[in-house]
Amino acid sequence: MLTIRRLLPAGLTACLALIALPVLGEEAPSPDDPKFAAASEDGGRYFTADDIPTFNVAEDGTVDWRTFSGFRRYHAECHVCHGPDGEGSTYAPALKKSAVTMDYYDFYGVVAEGRQKVNASENSVMPSFGTNPNVMCYLDDIYVYLKARGLGVIERGRPAKKEAKSDAIQADEDACMG
Amino acid sequence: MKKSLLMSAAFFVGASGMAAANSDLQALIDDPTQWAIQTGDYANTRYSELDQINKDNVGKLQVAWTFSTGVLRGHEGSPLVIGDVMYVHTPFPNIVYALDLSDNGKIIWKYEPKQDPNVIPVMCCDTVNRGVAYADGKIFLHQADTTIVALDAKTGEVVWTAVNGDPAIGETNTATVLPVKDKVIVGISGGEFGVRGHTTAYDMKTGEQVWRAYSMGPDSDTLMDPENTTHLGEPVGADSGTNTWEGDQWKIGGGSTWGWYSYDAELDLFYYGTGNPSTWNPAQRPGDNRWSMTIMARNPDTGMAKWLYQMTPHDEWDYDGVNEMILTDQEVDGQMRKLLTHPDRNGLSYTLDRETGELLVAEKYDPAVNWTTGVDMDPASETYGRPAVVAEYSTEQNGEDVNSTGICPAALGTKDQQPSAYSPKTGLFYIPTNHVCMDYEPFRVSYTAGQPYVGATLAMYPAPGSHGGMGNFIAWDNIEGKIKWSIPEQFSVWSGALATAGDVVFYGTLEGYLKAIDAATGDELYSFKTPSGIIGNVMTYEHGGKQYVGILSGIGGWAGIGLAAGLTDPNAGLGAVGGYAALSDYTALGGQLTVFKLPD
Numbered sequence: 110m111l112t113i114r115r116l117l118p119a120g121l122t123a124c125l126a127l128i129a130l131p132v133l134g135e136e137a138p139s140p141d142d143p144k145f146a147a148a149s150e151d152g153g154r155y156f157t158a159d160d161i162p163t164f165n166v167a168e169d170g171t172v173d174w175r176t177f178s179g180f181r182r183y184h185a186e187c188h189v190c191h192g193p194d195g196e197g198s199t200y201a202p203a204l205k206k207s208a209v210t211m212d213y214y215d216f217y218g219v220v221a222e223g224r225q226k227v228n229a230s231e232n233s234v235m236p237s238f239g240t241n242p243n244v245m246c247y248l249d250d251i252y253v254y255l256k257a258r259g260l261g262v263i264e265r266g267r268p269a270k271k272e273a274k275s276d277a278i279q280a281d282e283d284a285c286m287g
Numbered sequence: 288m289k290k291s292l293l294m295s296a297a298f299f300v301g302a303s304g305m306a307a308a309n310s311d312l313q314a315l316i317d318d319p320t321q322w323a324i325q326t327g328d329y330a331n332t333r334y335s336e337l338d339q340i341n342k343d344n345v346g347k348l349q350v351a352w353t354f355s356t357g358v359l360r361g362h363e364g365s366p367l368v369i370g371d372v373m374y375v376h377t378p379f380p381n382i383v384y385a386l387d388l389s390d391n392g393k394i395i396w397k398y399e400p401k402q403d404p405n406v407i408p409v410m411c412c413d414t415v416n417r418g419v420a421y422a423d424g425k426i427f428l429h430q431a432d433t434t435i436v437a438l439d440a441k442t443g444e445v446v447w448t449a450v451n452g453d454p455a456i457g458e459t460n461t462a463t464v465l466p467v468k469d470k471v472i473v474g475i476s477g478g479e480f481g482v483r484g485h486t487t488a489y490d491m492k493t494g495e496q497v498w499r500a501y502s503m504g505p506d507s508d509t510l511m512d513p514e515n516t517t518h519l520g521e522p523v524g525a526d527s528g529t530n531t532w533e534g535d536q537w538k539i540g541g542g543s544t545w546g547w548y549s550y551d552a553e554l555d556l557f558y559y560g561t562g563n564p565s566t567w568n569p570a571q572r573p574g575d576n577r578w579s580m581t582i583m584a585r586n587p588d589t590g591m592a593k594w595l596y597q598m599t600p601h602d603e604w605d606y607d608g609v610n611e612m613i614l615t616d617q618e619v620d621g622q623m624r625k626l627l628t629h630p631d632r633n634g635l636s637y638t639l640d641r642e643t644g645e646l647l648v649a650e651k652y653d654p655a656v657n658w659t660t661g662v663d664m665d666p667a668s669e670t671y672g673r674p675a676v677v678a679e680y681s682t683e684q685n686g687e688d689v690n691s692t693g694i695c696p697a698a699l700g701t702k703d704q705q706p707s708a709y710s711p712k713t714g715l716f717y718i719p720t721n722h723v724c725m726d727y728e729p730f731r732v733s734y735t736a737g738q739p740y741v742g743a744t745l746a747m748y749p750a751p752g753s754h755g756g757m758g759n760f761i762a763w764d765n766i767e768g769k770i771k772w773s774i775p776e777q778f779s780v781w782s783g784a785l786a787t788a789g790d791v792v793f794y795g796t797l798e799g800y801l802k803a804i805d806a807a808t809g810d811e812l813y814s815f816k817t818p819s820g821i822i823g824n825v826m827t828y829e830h831g832g833k834q835y836v837g838i839l840s841g842i843g844g845w846a847g848i849g850l851a852a853g854l855t856d857p858n859a860g861l862g863a864v865g866g867y868a869a870l871s872d873y874t875a876l877g878g879q880l881t882v883f884k885l886p887d
Contacts, residue, residue, distance in 0.1 A: 181728065184744040189411055189479070189848060193746065196852030199842050199876055200360060200413070203852075227404045232360060232379050236408030241738040265855045267690070267726070267746060286733070 138209055140260040145209075152277025155253075161213045162249040164257040170270055172263060174278055177271035179254020182247040186238075194265040195258045200233060208255035220248055246285035312422040312466055313552070315369060320829035322368045325418045325463045326706065327785075327826075330614035331549040333708035334786045335827045339834040341789030344885055345803045345812045351835060351884035354392055358382060359876040361822050361843020363704075364418030364463060365783070366880060367426075368828035369440065374421070375880055378843065379407060379414035379431045385443060388830045396443030398428070398436075406432045406454045409737065411479040413843040415461050415822070417704070422466035423491055429460045429473050437471075437494060447494035451475065456736045457482045465548040467557060467587045470497060474544030478562040478607065481539035481740035486559065486583075488590060498590035502542025502561045502578050503528040509578065510590045517594045517644060519672045531575035531600075539734055540572075541565035542579040546609025546704055551625070554642055556584045556593055558627060560608035567605055568729035568742035569683040575600035580608040582629060582637070584644060594644030599633050600673060603682040604658060604727060605698035605743075606633035611706040614641055617714065619766055628765040630707060630718050632700025635662065635674070638765045646672055650768030652702075652761065653720055655695040655750035682727050682743070690728040690744075697725035697747045699845055703781070706824060707763075710786040713806050715771060716763040717792045719780035722750045723757050723854070748854045757850065757868075760784075760794055762809060772809045777868055781846045782838070783824025793836060795821025797846055798873040801838050801881065819877025820870065822846060833884055841878040846870065 140146060147155035147165045153174050155165040165173040183195065183204075190201040197203030208216060223237030238244040244251075257263045315323035319336035327333040340348070356362065358377040367374045372395065373386040380402055385395040407414055410431060420427045425446055426438045433452035436445055451473055452458030457480025465472040470488045478484065484502035489495065501508040509528040516523050524530075529537050542561040550557040564572055564579035580599040585592050599606050613628045627641035634656030638648035649662035658681070659674040678684050682691045699721055707718040725747045732742035749757045758779035762771040782795030790806045797820045803813035820842030827836045853869030 181730070181744045184746065185730070185732075185741055186739060188745065189739070189741075190408075192848055192852045193854070194852065197871075198849075198851045199847035199871070201848075223408070225404055227407075230359070232358075232404065232407060232414060234404050234407035236405075238738070241735055243732045243739075243741075 138260060140262045145256065145260060153272060153275030154278065162253050164253045164262060166257065166262050172257070172268045172271050174272050174274045175250040175253045176257050176263065177268050178247060179250035179252070180268055182244075183251050183254055186244050187251065195255045196265070204255050205259035208252055209259035213252065216252060217248060220244065242286055246282060311424070315421070321370075322366070322826045322828045323421055325364055325367070325420065325824070326547060326549065326611070329550040329552065331547055331611045331706065332613055332615070332786075333706060333784060333824070334710055336788045337827055337829055337834045338787065338789040339829070340787065340791060340836065340885060342791050342805050342812060345789070345791050347886055348803065348813050348815070348836070348883045349886055350815070351882045352392060353882070354386065354880040356382070356384075356839075356841070356878040356880065358878045360841065360878070361413040361415040361847055362839040362841030362878055363415040363461070363822050363824070363844060365824040365826040365839060366837055367419060367421055368830070369421055371830070372440070374419050374426055376416055376419050376428065377878065378416055378841070381416050381428060381430045383419055383426065383428055383438065383443070385440070398438055398443050400430055400434070400436065402430060402432045402434075403454070406459055409454050409457050409480060410459045410461065410476070411739070412845045413847060415844050417461060417463045420464045420466050420471070422471075425491070427464050427466060427471055429462060429464050431459055431461070433458055433460050433475065435464065435471070435473060435489060435494070449489050449494040449496065451487055452477075454737075456480070457738075460545070462545045465550065465557060466491060467550050470587060472548060472557060472587060474546070474548070474559065476543050476545040478541040478543040478565055479739055479741055480737065481541070481565045481734050482543060483538060483540050484543035484561055486544045486585075486590070488587065500585060500590040500592070501528070502544065502581070503532065503537040503540040503576075505529055509592070510585070511592045516592045519596060519644065519646060520666070523595065527577055531577045533573050536572050539565055539740065540576065540579065542581075544609065546607070547611040547706055549612045549614050550587065551614055551641060554625070555586060556641070557587050558582065558584050558612040558614070558641065560610060560612065560629065562607035562609050563602050563605045566732055566740050566742035568687060568731060569601060569603045570687050570729065571731065571742065576602065580606065582608065582612065582627070582639070584641065596637075596639060596644055596646060596672065598631055598635070598637065598674070601683070604633070604694060606631065606700055608632065610702060610704060613707065613709050613716065615709055615711070617766060619647060626765070628709070628716060630702050630716070630763070632696070632703065633659070633674070634696045634701040635659070636763060636765065636768065638768070648765060648768045652718060652763055652770060653696065653722060653759065655722060655724065655753060656701060657693070657695045682729050688728065688730050690726050692726045693724060693751070694727055695724040695750055696721060697723040698727070698745060699723065699747070699779075699849065703845060705781050705822070706783040708784040708786040708792065710792070710806055712788060712790065714764070715806070716765055717784045717786055717794070718761050718763050719782060719784055719794055720759045720761055721757065721779040722753060722759050723747050723779065724750050747849055757854070760804075774804070774809050778850060778870060779846055781822045781844060785825035785827060785836070787827060793825040795823065795825060795838055797821065797842065797850065797870055799840055799842075801825070801883070815883070817881045818879050820847070820874040835882050835884050837880060837882045839880055842870070842874050842876060
């Protein structure tokens with residue numbers, strides 16, 4: 110009798126433990142996931158295995174140039190609706206999450222074309238920035254910065270240490286801004 | 288013969304000057320049971336003679352009734368009460384309700400404009416609206432899309448419409464309008480979109496445009512007289528609106544006019560301030576950038592400028608000059624003077640002679656203000672009237688692509704549009720303030736019509752070395768230029784204040800509390816948490832012999848953008864996350880009117 114009683118709780122505990130495991134697919138995203146981690150580098154710009162722009166943060170906290178640049182550009186162009194550090198405002202979503210959960214091309218598309226959610230419960234309109242070089246020429250920077258924030262790889266605030274701006278990045282910028 | 292003609296000419300001018308601002312509206316303003324204009328009165332004092340609610344009984348205040356506006360987002364401004372009807376407005380889409388106060392707030396009529404939602408993203412700082420105006424049997428609304436509509440106050444039918452601007456080039460509207468004499472005077476928003484600001488007058492009966500005064504440009508645009516328009520007593524000279532700009536930069540010069548307007552019927556002058564020059568990168572617009580950041584005194588019939596004062600020449604911080612211009616008659620050095628008091632975004636509160644534009648006082652109304660050591664008050668000096676800029680906090684001197692740190696106040700200023708109140712009983716101004724500083728890094732940007740034209744990166748945080756909160760509610764002496772007392776608040780105080788003859792002052796907090804304090808001491812007498820953060824203006828009225836206090840709740844505005852997620856201290860080192868309270872921990876979106884009364 111005693112033995113059975115001990116076994117049951119053990120069995121129950123095992124069952125409870127199984128139930129307590131996170132449901133598959135709902136684990137917090139990890140920066141080391143190949144979806145996000147840098148797999149290659151080209152002129153100071155980092156890319157995932159799928160050639161999607163991404164961040165690179167060294168052990169000592171030094172961020173790649175685009176992540177640093179993204180902080181500046183985000184706070185010049187996006188902050189006014191989306192709040193500081195990609196954290197969201199009373200009406201605009203926290204883009205640090207959007208950059209992680211959205212597909213890169215969808216993210217790009219929303220910024221370029223805009224998006225409207227106008228109905229009885231909300232009046233949210235994301236403008237189209239497609240013709241605005243101040244945004245489009247730095248959109249990869251903004252995306253990479255927000256993704257780093259969303260994955261918890263960098264904290265709020267201005268990144269303290271950054272890689273130098275490479276010639277390749279400067280050339281891209283000059284070509285884009287005109 | 289000549290003599291008598293001159294005399295009759297003088298009499299005629301005098302008579303028109305003395306004519307009531309608008310006889311129907313002025314009578315309602317003079318009746319303390321009404322709240323007939325957004326600003327309380329033409330002088331913008333936000334003071335009520337009602338004293339049924341007073342400092343001894345306000346502690347017993349209770350909710351009388353409530354009304355949901357049906358719209359979320361930031362609720363600025365306040366309702367109007369005219370007779371038995373209360374007029375309530377909303378943020379975009381700018382619905383107007385007429386509520387019957389003698390029938391439990393039943394909706395008599397509702398006006399719901401159809402506006403293109405594409406105007407929403409061109410509004411820099413949330414889809415707010417500071418309310419409707421009344422005159423001549425009509426309710427006037429200046430919509431987000433810059434359509435001005437005059438509605439029959441009884442039926443809500445549209446009497447006339449006019450289009451004031453073009454959202455395709457970044458022009459929108461968030462302000463109320465000023466009904467004065469036979470005209471309705473309006474402003475425009477869009478300083479962050481390279482819009483060239485303007486103020487325009489429309490005929491009150493027909494909606495025809497009568498005149499338009501631009502904030503910069505040639506004299507024919509700015510409506511200035513080179514000999515007779517003065518700045519600190521000196522004529523401004525020809526084309527003062529272009530000769531402090533390089534090339535054609537003035538055409539996208541900013542100087543928007545989205546703030547509060549006051550009017551003096553005796554002097555026949557109306558007063559307002561202009562906003563920041565565009566861009567936020569000062570290196571792209573060398574020169575003083577007149578007439579951005581300027582207090583303007585103009586004639587309402589012609590729009591001609593009588594006097595000006597530019598507070599922040601060649602702005603480097605986005606300190607829009609649009610805050611309220613409060614008109615009072617007070618004693619200065621033993622003499623009664625006609626004054627204009629203006630607590631500016633830049634952290635200085637100015638007191639001027641509103642007849643001549645003479646500068647009397649310019650003092651900091653938050654000790655944390657550091658970008659200037661003060662204004663040169665010596666009329667003989669070459670830099671008379673100019674603020675002395677501290678090099679360390681000059682974003683221009685530090686340069687493009689350089690992060691200027693620790694500048695106080697932040698771009699949202701020691702006070703943004705949230706209007707102060709004045710009590711003639713205490714002689715004090717009650718000012719809702721922000722206590723926030725910033726890092727500001729300008730950089731080069733290009734202009735595209737209808738797209739933001741900003742050019743600076745901003746990080747904001749509470750004033751360091753202080754009480755740790757982001758706001759103060761202060762009592763200010765505008766003659767001495769001193770803070771009398773200061774109530775610290777966790778968040779910036781973003782509501783308009785109300786002062787009453789009952790010796791009470793009201794204000795609202797971003798967490799949503801409606802507070803009543805003792806007008807003399809600042810002691811808190813009452814506090815009630817409304818459903819959402821408050822960025823509206825407290826008002827009061829009387830109906831059926833009972834006094835009521837009303838306030839809109841609905842978090843948003845610039846506070847809802849910048850403070851929702853909380854601020855961090857960039858100087859606290861790596862890993863100092865979420866250093867200061869997040870507004871989103873206290874409130875969410877809402878849209879409600881709450882009206883308070885004493886128990887029966």
